[in-house]
Amino acid sequence: MAAWGERLAGVRGVLLDISGVLYDGGEDGGTPIPGSVEAVARLKLSKLKVRFCTNDSQKSRRDLVGLLQRQGFDISEGEVTSPAPATSLILKERGLRPHLLIHDGVRSEFDQIDTSNPNCVVIADAGEGFSYQNMNEAFRVLMDLEKPVLISLGKGRYYKETSGLMLDVGAYMKALEYACGIEAEVVGKPSPEYFQLALKEMGVEAHEAIMIGDDIMGDIGGAQRCGMRALQVRTGKFRSQT
Amino acid sequence: MAAWGERLAGVRGVLLDISGVLYDGGEDGGTPIPGSVEAVARLKLSKLKVRFCTNDSQKSRRDLVGLLQRQGFDISEGEVTSPAPATSLILKERGLRPHLLIHDGVRSEFDQIDTSNPNCVVIADAGEGFSYQNMNEAFRVLMDLEKPVLISLGKGRYYKETSGLMLDVGAYMKALEYACGIEAEVVGKPSPEYFQLALKEMGVEAHEAIMIGDDIMGDIGGAQRCGMRALQVRTGKFRSQT
Numbered sequence: 001m002a003a004w005g006e007r008l009a010g011v012r013g014v015l016l017d018i019s020g021v022l023y024d025g026g027e028d029g030g031t032p033i034p035g036s037v038e039a040v041a042r043l044k045l046s047k048l049k050v051r052f053c054t055n056d057s058q059k060s061r062r063d064l065v066g067l068l069q070r071q072g073f074d075i076s077e078g079e080v081t082s083p084a085p086a087t088s089l090i091l092k093e094r095g096l097r098p099h100l101l102i103h104d105g106v107r108s109e110f111d112q113i114d115t116s117n118p119n120c121v122v123i124a125d126a127g128e129g130f131s132y133q134n135m136n137e138a139f140r141v142l143m144d145l146e147k148p149v150l151i152s153l154g155k156g157r158y159y160k161e162t163s164g165l166m167l168d169v170g171a172y173m174k175a176l177e178y179a180c181g182i183e184a185e186v187v188g189k190p191s192p193e194y195f196q197l198a199l200k201e202m203g204v205e206a207h208e209a210i211m212i213g214d215d216i217m218g219d220i221g222g223a224q225r226c227g228m229r230a231l232q233v234r235t236g237k238f239r240s241q242t
Numbered sequence: 243m244a245a246w247g248e249r250l251a252g253v254r255g256v257l258l259d260i261s262g263v264l265y266d267g268g269e270d271g272g273t274p275i276p277g278s279v280e281a282v283a284r285l286k287l288s289k290l291k292v293r294f295c296t297n298d299s300q301k302s303r304r305d306l307v308g309l310l311q312r313q314g315f316d317i318s319e320g321e322v323t324s325p326a327p328a329t330s331l332i333l334k335e336r337g338l339r340p341h342l343l344i345h346d347g348v349r350s351e352f353d354q355i356d357t358s359n360p361n362c363v364v365i366a367d368a369g370e371g372f373s374y375q376n377m378n379e380a381f382r383v384l385m386d387l388e389k390p391v392l393i394s395l396g397k398g399r400y401y402k403e404t405s406g407l408m409l410d411v412g413a414y415m416k417a418l419e420y421a422c423g424i425e426a427e428v429v430g431k432p433s434p435e436y437f438q439l440a441l442k443e444m445g446v447e448a449h450e451a452i453m454i455g456d457d458i459m460g461d462i463g464g465a466q467r468c469g470m471r472a473l474q475v476r477t478g479k480f481r482s483q484t
């Protein structure tokens with residue numbers, strides 16, 4: 001294995017995943033992962049540009065940042081790339097009126113969006129909101145459309161909370177894809193457009209950036225396919241056998 | 243198109259799907275599809291052998307037959323091939339102790355099965371039972387197993403009830419497959435073993451049998467791959483564009 005200095009040569013920007021890297025979420029707000037508050041503080045003191053690149057779709061950017069600040073992290077709203085605001089932009093650009101299958105915590109990000117007479121479905125990590133009734137409602141909206149459009153905020157398989165592993169939006173995206181015979185559009189890691197958005201927001205080229213995450217597919221694979229370097233932490237959902 | 247006489251030459255047995263062919267289910271017990279009670283009666287008067295081959299996994303065989311009898315159908319328990327009793331047999335043969343993610347209506351079919359310290363997950367059409375909490379519990383059981391075994395009673399995408407289209411077990415099977423990175427074993431149509439069980443139970447060879455169903459994949463494709471003839475009705479979930 002190459003020395004760290006060699007592996008990091010030319011790196012100007014660091015993209016940090018949040019859940020499983022900075023903290024493990026939970027009903028009580030979760031807890032920081034040991035050493036992560038200090039690591040972020042140290043990065044901020046360095047010459048490196050730092051951006052937080054999350055797939056969290058349960059919380060608005062404001063709520064997420066507030067929660068992390070209370071845990072001691074040096075983080076502000078403008079430093080976060082998250083899928084809900086990115087989706088909101090796409091909906092406006094394409095004139096899409098979504099049926100929203102999302103968590104109440106993120107609903108404020110869609111305040112400016114027309115949801116009457118829906119012509120697409122937007123699915124995010126709805127948690128307990130993934131009831132049979134809500135899933136069936138989204139399914140029926142899709143089946144009633146001539147050209148069903150399903151937009152998924154990330155496609156994670158699962159994530160880790162303090163109580164244990166939690167099914168993520170990707171599982172429910174797959175359920176609707178299969179039931180309707182369609183393919184979802186993913187806004188979030190590992191979508192190349194999403195990484196490129198984060199890079200643009202931080203003003204760094206792909207070859208100058210490193211992504212640090214706990215998800216081998218969403219973080220590591222996705223970043224590498226965009227020409228970035230990537231580093232998998234052994235916290236969060238990391239499991240040695242997968 | 244060949245004449246009916248030619249297309250049915252040599253047929254000795256008829257396999258009938260139930261939901262969408264004989265009746266549309268619903269909260270009130272559902273309603274028979276016009277003409278189906280009479281069609282079954284006429285088949286029973288003919289020389290043809292008749293077997294009811296369903297993927298219904300919400301109800302025990304006894305309850306399903308009782309419901310159909312009250313709607314006027316000439317049907318008895320011994321004439322029905324359904325996935326729950328077939329699964330029960332498989333669990334016993336392989337010494338599997340399931341975590342059951344199933345509808346209460348079918349629980350009696352698993353009365354004789356040891357469910358302590360589970361070493362597999364059995365998923366059936368749980369309807370409202372497909373809550374986030376129940377799905378996450380099944381997911382965690384699978385993730386804790388060294389070699390996760392997921393058995394799915396059918397893999398239907400959706401079915402039709404009197405209130406409209408309903409997500410079927412296949413969607414939730416796909417969700418767990420994706421989250422765990424595994425492939426489920428399917429007991430039910432279109433699994434070849436399941437059709438062969440039905441043929442064996444009626445004492446007819448594949449080339450002498452015709453399957454009548456509303457599901458292009460589960461009924462028609464599955465039966466044809468087993469060497470049977472098949473006929474798709476335009477009732478139930480049938481949609482001209484799919």
